[in-house]
Amino acid sequence: MLRQQKANFPYKFPQCTELVYTMIREILDSSNISQSRLSNPPPCFPPPTRERKVTVAGRSHSNKLQRILEEYHQILPTVMSFASRVFAITGGASGMGLAVAKLLSKQGAAAVCIGDLNKKNFESAIKEIRAENPDTAVDMSALDVSKSAAVEEWISSIVHKYGRLDGAANVAGVPQVARQSSEAGPTLLDESDDMWRLHMGVNLDGVFYCTRSQVRAMTALRHKGDKTERSIVNVSSMAALSNGPSCLSYGVAKTAVVSLGARIAKDVAPFGIRLNTVLPGATNSPMLSQFFPGDAKSIVATLGYDVLEPEDIARTIVYLLSDESKKISGVSLPVGSGH
Numbered sequence: 001m002l003r004q005q006k007a008n009f010p011y012k013f014p015q016c017t018e019l020v021y022t023m024i025r026e027i028l029d030s031s032n033i034s035q036s037r038l039s040n041p042p043p044c045f046p047p048p049t050r051e052r053k054v055t056v057a058g059r060s061h062s063n064k065l066q067r068i069l070e071e072y073h074q075i076l077p078t079v080m081s082f083a084s085r086v087f088a089i090t091g092g093a094s095g096m097g098l099a100v101a102k103l104l105s106k107q108g109a110a111a112v113c114i115g116d117l118n119k120k121n122f123e124s125a126i127k128e129i130r131a132e133n134p135d136t137a138v139d140m141s142a143l144d145v146s147k148s149a150a151v152e153e154w155i156s157s158i159v160h161k162y163g164r165l166d167g168a169a170n171v172a173g174v175p176q177v178a179r180q181s182s183e184a185g186p187t188l189l190d191e192s193d194d195m196w197r198l199h200m201g202v203n204l205d206g207v208f209y210c211t212r213s214q215v216r217a218m219t220a221l222r223h224k225g226d227k228t229e230r231s232i233v234n235v236s237s238m239a240a241l242s243n244g245p246s247c248l249s250y251g252v253a254k255t256a257v258v259s260l261g262a263r264i265a266k267d268v269a270p271f272g273i274r275l276n277t278v279l280p281g282a283t284n285s286p287m288l289s290q291f292f293p294g295d296a297k298s299i300v301a302t303l304g305y306d307v308l309e310p311e312d313i314a315r316t317i318v319y320l321l322s323d324e325s326k327k328i329s330g331v332s333l334p335v336g337s338g339h
């Protein structure tokens with residue numbers, strides 16, 4: 001296998017993970033390999049230089065390796081931008097949040113730290129994330145995002161453990177059955193105090209508490225001299241774009257999340273933090289059937305919407321967490337047709 005990988009070096013690696021670091025190190029260490037022996041060397045392939053040790057992404061490497069890694073930065077900027085980075089993800093035990101954690105792991109994140117209310121899914125989530133990349137540390141915490149003190153403690157524990165927080169995706173949320181007004185009366189009259197509080201508590205307060213704790217931690221790290229550019233992504237919903245009566249409490253909370261993001265983005269920009277909001281359309285997660293009991297996919301189709309996969313949303317969120325989207329902040333981005 002090593003021989004085959006050597007033959008492909010440096011172009012054909014699917015992604016720049018630990019395997020690639022190890023491979024490059026092995027090649028250089030073993031090495032009588034030189035520029036002339038590569039089948040198709042890039043023009044800027046490092047000429048032989050005197051070896052010395054340097055640190056790249058928290059690891060000690062030879063300076064030749066550093067030159068190669070710099071080249072990978074140009075070829076695969078998104079992949080490289082996650083190396084050694086630590087992320088907090090709420091709602092990461094299921095659906096879109098889990099898809100985000102898996103994609104970050106696949107892209108080489110150092111750690112994904114998940115806060116979720118539902119502990120039942122923790123074991124299977126850890127397995128799925130590790131299957132993407134066993135080198136990513138996976139941290140699962142039982143967390144209710146509607147509890148301010150618990151959120152603060154969770155974020156502090158991440159910084160305490162890893163010494164950094166590079167990005168966050170606030171994905172956790174609760175659904176509401178979609179209903180239309182009928183002759184019996186407006187849907188407003190069915191909206192109980194408990195329903196309203198649940199949606200404000202989880203879907204709005206939860207996003208606010210998480211964003212605030214993450215910004216607090218990120219600002220503190222910056223004040224300590226770590227000038228890394230950081231990114232937060234909040235998840236709203238296409239329900240924020242609709243003025244219909246359906247999902248009233250849910251829709252109002254998700255609309256407020258959009259407003260929250262736009263306002264906070266300006267406030268945190270001077271501290272090297274970007275904040276964007278993603279508005280998913282109907283997505284094939286366990287939540288979908290809770291919006292549309294029965295044959296959810298058919299109901300969504302009759303409404304004229306595509307059904308998205310959690311991975312469609314994850315790609316957007318991960319893009320916004322990456323350096324590929326640097327300079328994009330304060331944006332509310334709908335994903336999916338029918339908006």
Ligand SMILES: NC(=O)c1ccc[n+]([C@@H]2O[C@H](COP(=O)([O-])OP(=O)(O)OC[C@H]3O[C@@H](n4cnc5c(N)ncnc54)[C@H](O)[C@@H]3O)[C@@H](O)[C@H]2O)c1
Nearest residue numbers: 091094095096116117118144145172173237282283285287
């Ligand atoms: N699925 C859709 O059609 C759809 C469409 C638009 C927006 N959204 C939004 O996308 C986000 C992700 O939803 P999903 O589709 O992946 O659903 P999901 O049910 O698969 O995942 C939601 C996760 O949030 C967690 N959660 C719920 N309450 C929590 C709390 N108080 N604290 C911490 N974690 C909590 C759940 O345990 C679950 O793991 C939600 O904010 C949802 O409102 C979903």
